[in-house]
Amino acid sequence: MESKPVVLVENLHKRFDAAHVLKGIDLAVDSSRVVCVIGPSGSGKSTLLRCMAFLDRYDEGRVYIEGRLLGYREVDGKRTPDSDRNIDSVRSVIGMVFQHYNLWPHKTALGNVTEALRVVKKLGKAEAEAIGMEMLAKVGVDDKAHDYPAQLSGGQQQRTAIARALAIRPHVMYFDEPTSALDPELVGEVLQVMQELASDGMTMVVVTHEMGFAAHVADEVVFMDGGEVIERGPPDDIFKRPRSERLREFLDTWRSRTI
Amino acid sequence: MSFDIDIVLRYGPLLLSGLWTTVYICALASLLAVAAGLAVALLYSLPFHPVKLLCRAYIEVMRGTPILILLFILYYGGPSIGLTLDAEPVGIVGLGLYGGGYFAEIFRAGFQSIPPGQIEAARMLGIPRRMIVARIQIPQMLTLIIPPSTNQVIILVKESALLSIITVAELTKNTTQMVNETFAVIEPYVAVALLYWLIIEGIAFAGGVLERRFGRAS
Numbered sequence: 001m002e003s004k005p006v007v008l009v010e011n012l013h014k015r016f017d018a019a020h021v022l023k024g025i026d027l028a029v030d031s032s033r034v035v036c037v038i039g040p041s042g043s044g045k046s047t048l049l050r051c052m053a054f055l056d057r058y059d060e061g062r063v064y065i066e067g068r069l070l071g072y073r074e075v076d077g078k079r080t081p082d083s084d085r086n087i088d089s090v091r092s093v094i095g096m097v098f099q100h101y102n103l104w105p106h107k108t109a110l111g112n113v114t115e116a117l118r119v120v121k122k123l124g125k126a127e128a129e130a131i132g133m134e135m136l137a138k139v140g141v142d143d144k145a146h147d148y149p150a151q152l153s154g155g156q157q158q159r160t161a162i163a164r165a166l167a168i169r170p171h172v173m174y175f176d177e178p179t180s181a182l183d184p185e186l187v188g189e190v191l192q193v194m195q196e197l198a199s200d201g202m203t204m205v206v207v208t209h210e211m212g213f214a215a216h217v218a219d220e221v222v223f224m225d226g227g228e229v230i231e232r233g234p235p236d237d238i239f240k241r242p243r244s245e246r247l248r249e250f251l252d253t254w255r256s257r258t259i
Numbered sequence: 260m261s262f263d264i265d266i267v268l269r270y271g272p273l274l275l276s277g278l279w280t281t282v283y284i285c286a287l288a289s290l291l292a293v294a295a296g297l298a299v300a301l302l303y304s305l306p307f308h309p310v311k312l313l314c315r316a317y318i319e320v321m322r323g324t325p326i327l328i329l330l331f332i333l334y335y336g337g338p339s340i341g342l343t344l345d346a347e348p349v350g351i352v353g354l355g356l357y358g359g360g361y362f363a364e365i366f367r368a369g370f371q372s373i374p375p376g377q378i379e380a381a382r383m384l385g386i387p388r389r390m391i392v393a394r395i396q397i398p399q400m401l402t403l404i405i406p407p408s409t410n411q412v413i414i415l416v417k418e419s420a421l422l423s424i425i426t427v428a429e430l431t432k433n434t435t436q437m438v439n440e441t442f443a444v445i446e447p448y449v450a451v452a453l454l455y456w457l458i459i460e461g462i463a464f465a466g467g468v469l470e471r472r473f474g475r476a477s
Contacts, residue, residue, distance in 0.1 A: 055379050164384070
């Protein structure tokens, strides 16, 4: 029996007033697969990820998470926005990591990781902290558990944010340019954690400018430009045998900036 | 010029009684102002236009009306709509509602100061809205809103002197009585200025303690 994709996106459209930023995107992410979305700034790749989490409301099309429609209810072909409770329920299997970490500065690293375990999963303090420490150890910041975000480096903050997302045992992880805000020397430690996650079989959707990561870790690379998917395929095809002019130009620009 | 300390000592009990009235009226009015301000700021953040409009109207009316006029409307105008209140409750409600307009703006600025990404991270973890407010937004706002809130309570205490006009036996009213009975001016007003200064220094000290307590993590 063929299993359903963890994430299925069908003909997704998004408009911000007059700007049509997503023009009919289709995407299927199967279990334990890593999909990297690349493309120039403003191509709509972050918006796609945000719509796939319903942080931005999409206008047309559908997003299914493990077979459940996200964000809307459809009765007799009529679509109405879903309740917060249902939206929370559908996306409870998604862990998300943001470009700017979005840690809560008034809580320690451990406090950030245990918050959802205490409030959403209703775990006791000891149990939540045991899981929290396990997650922090997994990303290598357990020695900083009692530090506040301001006391951590950018890389440590992002790894804590990954631990926070992992704590709820997601079935799929979304990464929205997770290394773009980091100093160059801190990028590697975050990519390494992501690579380990991928090796462990985590299903991942990664919006990134890290072509090296996409080339080595992705099962599928999706190239977006102007709100459309221009090309998709295995990393070897995308990076070594680009078919479209736009992808060739994009890769040339990237190579000319890389020493 | 001489300063007759005996007058102050003789009227000490009257001044202290006024001091106590000022302190508890201001304490209750501040609690009401904080509660009203927080409620209005939370309602204001909801995506319902009519609710936003009502909140805006409350804020604008409270900020746009002199406190004395508000007190007159409540105290002298109340009976004409069947609302007869003693002077003290009018003082507490009047000061509280008036302060609420300012606290609403302080809280609104506080809510806006939290980067939306932090709220999105909480939403992606399934944390319910009310818990986001209680556990993510308000604790962080505290560090930002304590200094303006301290100022606002100080202003409330100074505005409370106007309650003397609607016959509340607070510090200023009792001092005026002292002036009328003794014909002394300097002693009573210097004494009362000193007492107000003490209250306000106390509030500023408490604000400083809170700021250090809640500012630790930021």
